[in-house]
Amino acid sequence: MTRVETGAPPAAAPASAAALLRERARWSLFDLLFWAAALAAFFVFPLRLPLLTEIAILGLFALSIDLLLGYAGIVSLGHAAFFGAGAYAAGILAQHGWGEPISGLAAAGLVAAALGFATSFLVLRGSDLTRLMVTLGVAMMVLEAANKAAWLTGGADGLNGVVMDPVFGVFEFDLFGHTAYWYALAVLFLCFLAIRRIVNAPFGLVLRGIQGNALRMSAVGAPVNRHLVAVYTLAAGFAGIAGGLLAQTTQFVSLDVLNFQRSAEGLLVLIIGGSGVLYGGLVGAVAFKLMQEWLSNITTQYWQFWLGAALVLLVLFARGGLLGLARRFLRRRPARSERGGAA
Amino acid sequence: MLTILFDGVAYGMLLFVLACGLAVTLGLMNFVNLAHGAFAMGGGYLTVVLMNRLGVPFLLCLPAAFLLTAAVGVVLERTLxxxxxxxxxxxxxxxxxxxxxMAIAAIDYFMGAQQQLITLPAFLRGQLEILGGSIGIYRLFIIAICGALVVVLQLGLSRTRFGSRLRAAVDQPDVARGLGIDVNRLFAATFALGSGLAGLGGALGVDVLGLDPTFPLKFMIYFLVVVTVGGTTSLIGPFVASLVLGLGDVAGKYFVPEFGAFMIYTMMVAILIVRPQGLFARGSR
Structure with a gap:
């Protein structure tokens, strides 16, 4: 929390804030490698596309939490509320005959953002602990509401009969998940670009300032509360898009898009990858899903144990997540690639 | 009507015993222990194993659950x-x-995912007819035990040397250290007491709340509500909050079942917005 990212090496310290932002926004080799790997995955693992799609969705969800936690410093145990709201929005639209995926996704994002805006005023007050409890409470209320509104959401049975039109009217969602993967990856990439733009804008800099010291930021004239409301709404919107993606690619929505485990999982993914770094959520999602897949092959039922153990060890020994570890490792060697994972 | 009142009070008392350990760690050590429910679950499963596999009588299981979870609590506190x-x-x-x-998966591995049942001894079963309402004897038993615990805890905190040291350590840890109070050991003992109480609550609750591996997550919300709503600076706050929550939950499920658990969450969020420190917080800390 206290560690502030110093993206550029001290030797080439940028002269102004604008230069700093430009420096951070530059594309590095790591960016290219990462997205090239994502494209290559389609051809290398043609049979594991559903898993890859899940990774993309989870990555987007973790990215939205990163915006909230890693940049603005808002802790939340209830981000699943927005993921679920998006999933239900997209699912219900498609169920009622509006199967066009892209507008459905936009609607999912908007519904979740609206919910985020409405509840953002609740997280402005209080300490971290109060925020944790309030976000948890809000998420529980949304879950309970979805459970009770069975006429709309299908309740505990889930939302069936979600039928999607082809993307752009051309690419049909097929059984093997080809379209689903390209679609999810494209959406993830676009959202990533948007979030990258947001955090590398002055807005993102102010958010980091608020995370560091909110009082001081308001003293230099930054409207703290307005920024927090804005980032909460944005993060909710991106989580909603992730939820919408899940609903559209699996063509099914059940109550567990809203439950506590979902929020905890998103947070966990981010911690595994490293918060406060753009790639934290994405790398975390890859590591998490692969670990889950591998562990559940060994012990079908008890992989949760190892998940918990990983979490405990990460908090104790590797607070920066995988990317933090990687950066520390790279620093120790002669400073050749110090821009390693910094986004 | 009387039955609901009675069930609600028993439920609330049970919640208090389960949650007051959390109030202690949160209020005294400023530590958010979401694993508190795991201690309660430990106490519950211990009782199940002792009773069903080893044939230990129920009344003996209760202190055993308290002592063993307290011991586990101390070990975890010191090491992790x-x-x-x-x-x-x-x-x-x-x-x-x-x-x-980890606790959920471990319990699942050793005990299976099904609900655990215990058979209460004969003298705790059955109903009493009082003033036209029927009252479960076991609930009466819970109220008696928990009521006694509340009194003992409150007296212990306000009248004994341990209690006054603890309050001193909470108010000003540095000054307490300066006066020669071993704050670390005090906290370890307090943590043990808190986990022991959770274990005892879990043991008492097997018959009322049910027990399966998801117990810690299912009741985590309730504990947190009790603690955040009641505030953590005294025992009275969480106690009142547990009673309100117990009565509200039982009455809500009885009268307006369609609202389900809505009431509780709404209540918690509303109270936290108005009083972020809890209902019974002392001024500013």
């Missing part, structure tokens, strides 16, 4: 928790959620 006291709340939350996941 102590390393996290200085960290942020988020780290503590993540760490203890990890512990919860």
């Amino acid at each position: 928790y102590v390393r996290l006291y200085g960290k942020t709340h988020l780290d503590q939350v993540l760490f203890t959620i990890g512990l919860v996941f």
Whole structure:
């Protein structure tokens, strides 16, 4: 929390804030490698596309939490509320005959953002602990509401009969998940670009300032509360898009898009990858899903144990997540690639 | 009507015994222990194993559950928790959620995922007819035990040397250290007491709340509501909050079942917005 990212090496310290932002926004080799790997995955693992799609969705969800936690410093145990709201929005639209995926996704994002805006005023007050409890409470209320509104959401049975039109009217969602993967990856990439733009804008800099010291930021004239409301709404919107993606690619929505485990999982993914770094959520999602897949092959039922153990060890020994570890490792060697994972 | 009142009070009392350990760790050590429910679950499963496999009588199981979970609590506190006291709340939350996941999977592995049942001894079963309402004897038993515990805890905190040291350590840890109070050991003992109480609550609750591996997650919300709503600076706050919550939950499920658990969450969020420190917080800390 206290560690502030110093993206550029001290030797080439940028002269102004604008230069700093430009420096951070530059594309590095790591960016290219990462997205090239994502494209290559389609051809290398043609049979594991559903898993890859899940990774993309989870990555987007973790990215939205990163915006909230890693940049603005808002802790939340209830981000699943927005993921679920998006999933239900997209699912219900498609169920009622509006199967066009892209507008459905936009609607999912908007519904979740609206919910985020409405509840953002609740997280402005209080300490971290109060925020944790309030976000948890809000998420529980949304879950309970979805459970009770069975006429709309299908309740505990889930939302069936979600039928999607082809993307752009051309690419049909097929059984093997080809379209689903390209679609999810494209959406993830676009959202990533948007979030990258947001955090590398002055807005993102102010958010980091608020995370560091909110009082001081308001003293230099930054409207703290307005920024927090804005980032909460944005993060909710991106989580909603992730939820919408899940609903559209699996063509099914059940109550567990809203439950506590979902929020905890998103947070966990981010911690595994490293918060406060753009790639934290994405790398975390890859590591998490692969670990889950591998562990559940060994012990079908008890992989949760190892998940918990990983979490405990990460908090104790590797607070920066995988990317933090990687950066520390790279620093120790002669400073050749110090821009390693910094986004 | 009387039955609901009675069930609600018993339920609330049980919640208090389960949650007051959390109030202690949160209020005294400023540590968010989401794994508190895992201790309660431990106490519950211990009772199940002792009774069903070893044939230990129920009344003997209760102190055993208390002592053993307290022992586990001390070990965990000394080895793991102590390393996290200085960290942020988020780290503590993540760490203890990890512990919860491990506990759930471990219990699932050893005991299976099904609901656990115990057979209460004959003298605790059955109903009493009072003033036209029927009252479960076991609920009466719970109220008696928990009521006695509340009195003992309150007296212990306000009248004994341990209690006054503890209050001193909470108010000003540095000054307390300066006066020669071993704050670390005091906290370890308090943590043990808190986990022991959770274990005892879990043992008492097997018959009322049910017991399966998801117990810690299912009741985590309730504990947190009790603690955050009641505030953590006294025992009275959580006690009142538990009673309100118990009565509200039982009455809500009885009268307006369609609202389900809505009432509780709404109540918690509303109270936290108005009083972020809880209902019974002392001025500013």
